Amino acid sequence: MSLLQGRLHDIHSQLTKGELSVVDLVQESLSQIQSTDEKVKAFLHVGEEQAVEHAKQLDEQLQGAAQRGLLFGLPAGIKDNIVTQGMRTTCASRFLENYDPIYDASVVKKLKDAQAVAIGKLNLDEFAMGGSNENSAFQTTRNPWNLDYVPGGSSGGSAASVAAGQVYFSLGSDTGGSIRQPAAYCGVVGLKPTYGLVSRFGLVAFASSLDQIGPITKNVEDAAYVMQAIAGHDDRDSTSAHVDIPDYLSALSGDVKGLKIGVPKEYLGEGIDPQVKEAVLAALKVYEQMGAQWEEVSLPHTEYAVAAYYLLASSEASSNLARYDGVRYGIRSDQAENLMELYTKSRSEGFGPEVKRRIMLGTYALSSGYYDAYYLKAQKVRTLIKQDFDQVFEKYDVIMGPTAPTTAFKIGSQINDPLTMYLNDICTIPINLAGLPAISIPCGHVDGLPVGLQVIGKAFDEANVLRVAHAFEQQTDFHKQRPTL
Template identity: 75%
Template sequence: MSLFDLKLQEVHNKLHNKELTVTDLVEHSYSRIHEVEGKVKAFLSLNEDQARAAAKKLDEQSNPERGLLYGLPAGIKDNISTEGLPTTCASKFLANFTAVYDATVMAKLKSAQSITIGKLNMDEFAMGGSNENSGFHLTHNPWNLEHVPGGSSGGSAVSVASGEVYFSLGSDTGGSIRQPAAYCGIVGLKPTYGLVSRYGLVAFASSLDQIGPLTKNVEDSAYVLQAIAGHDPADSTSAKVDIPDYLASLTGDIKGLRIAVPKEYIGKGVDPQVKELVMNALKVLEGLGATWEEVSLPHTEYAVAAYYLLASSEASSNLARFDGVRYGVRTDNADSLIEMYRKSRSEGFGSEVKRRIMLGTYALSSGYYDAYYLKAQKVRTLIKQDFDEVFAKFDVVIGPTAPTTAFKIGTQVDDPLTMYLNDILTIPVNLAGLPAISIPCGFVDGLPVGLQIIGKPLDETTILRTAHAFEIQTDHHKQRPKL
């Protein structure tokens, strides 16, 4: 058994009883990375010297006050600022950029005493759903190396599923934690917008982005969320709320839980085998005392169009700062300032980033703002109202995380519209600012399927309780890819 198959409490017990050291955990992580990284390619950079030094320092403490994530090796998505380490967003534009400060979540992880193992591959600037848009290399699904791992947090999901790190952090703008978690057979949690600070997260779409954990089980997800959640004065969108004890919610008791199942989430476009596994999961929850009913979220069909207008518009604004002047690549072949901007951005950005910048700039331009951007904002309001009406009667909304299992590398990369539709079940959650978790619920042809549990704003306790109750009745989360 891998050390990383142990639950957090089991690891901490072994550390406490001196059966393990933090150095053992870190060496286990790098040993596994050197064993499988040539196949899966989850990492962009490693932090070996600093990680070993940090582990040694923790091991040498006498009577240490142990943090919530004491000694646990973690991987960090490469759009989260990490002092002294590259923060490239998997873009050639930032290939030479090393962060000079820590994101708030990094400061919180250090306070919780986890160890940063390295930075993880992703779709460039978090724009993509397959990890094929990385500016550096492909990441492969550990369950089948010919298939994508999902995106944009593909490296984050693969590093956990492959046993390279104990947990990882990703970011979720339209499903970028949950969809790769589903494709890789692990747990991915997207918190309520504002619950976890975005300070130090390189912005893609500021009103949608949210940092969250990827773990092997629900209990570990609760631990990591406990460590990173909380108000941050450095983030103007951070919510001033009390943080509950997420671990205390993992009771296994969901008697009386009211579940809504949107017909739009199990209808046209959803693989029948995926739907069957979701229905089986509902039977498990029914057996635990929950009830479910089919409902409608009528504006779901407009979510993808609204999302790509809004996200691209925000991206075109946020990425304007990458101009070749202050940091990042700068062309050597320009005769004027404007030409330097143009050539630096042409050379530095990949095709998907350019596509979204152009789409967003067009939507925000004079004469088109009302027709596209403003209308998309109105649709966003309608989508939120759909959820509000359902949550007036139900506790959670459940459906598949993605309509299919992971597709083969190269089959959709030249078809942006088909690629965008893969996010149809995750995007509405971001538009409404809700929390949601993806947990494994079975396999189709050897590839994992994710079950998505969506909750009311700031009600992470209920989705964690529901996910945990399902998990302890099944063994899907215990399955491991054979690399």
């Protein structure tokens, strides 16, 4: 068995006893990447020399009495829209293919403080816009469970790398489901924290009121470890919340007796694959056997979530991506003869079709005469969606349903149908609009492809979300199943 498939406690024990070195872990990661990434294509950049050098420094600390971080020595992958000093950050876009950041994102700094080892940068849909990884300007990541299928997106590289055993854990970003949906497709655990719990400083902005960084791991316990390391207030992020960070690990009691679960009828209705629904209902039976109760509830404004999201997210993207003009950084067209041509040609050459589509939609929604009709109305719908969740949480501890309406789809099957692609996020988008925490955990398989169960919690109640998800893992072995490459 790969060293990277072991439990964190076991790895720490072996490191402490001298049975294992950090260099061993890093070399195992690099070896796994070398042997599998030609098929999976999860990585855009591997920082081999930096990783090995960092591992040697950590091994020197092992010899002394130095305090060790939570994630000491563990190889980690970083989604390529999170900036890393000394490691190129491209957002999987031609526009930034030559961008070398001069600073680390706050989460990267926190991982370094926890003494994890950054192995490299992971593929995504360009500027995190997409749900299949097919919108990357450089390559299409493949699902390790079946290489003909997508890994999901936009954090497809982050999920695929963990599923393929290339890294111990990874970081992704979630704007409308971009951590949870690929985690479901790849049979791993993906946690989208409450908006404001994890700093966005150094995350290349897509939609600033929706984006959130979170972990993708092999199991819920590891997600708790990573959250312990990356959560907390950051003065450099104006949206960062001032909240106390609990001990997430101590919450993993395995006990859910008396838990009240709300299951939205909208998440199990039209458009949900019958076999996915069956897997979710089977998971709910497991919770019943543990002493929890579930009832059908309603989130009536769910049907408007996708429309509201794509108006709001595209509007914010239009604003955030205005800085890419060919002047300050990124590529610059050499075909321009004046300033206006420099803007238009640089953006035309640098951005891919999906990014252009969203910029155009967002610019239209924000334009004079349409702002009230589209953007303002979408904001009002967002408020109604949040109120739906607030009302359900008055009676229930958590909300559950499928993470995605189907399992992973074949590469190329939906790329020319944007509307169908957008509807794949129907179960995840409302959570981002409401700013709530949610986790996707494996709960079954359909035709050899994983199914994800989504557990949604109250704002800043990650400890409870992790507890509920962990309890399910204690009764099942879906999280232990790995693809064969």
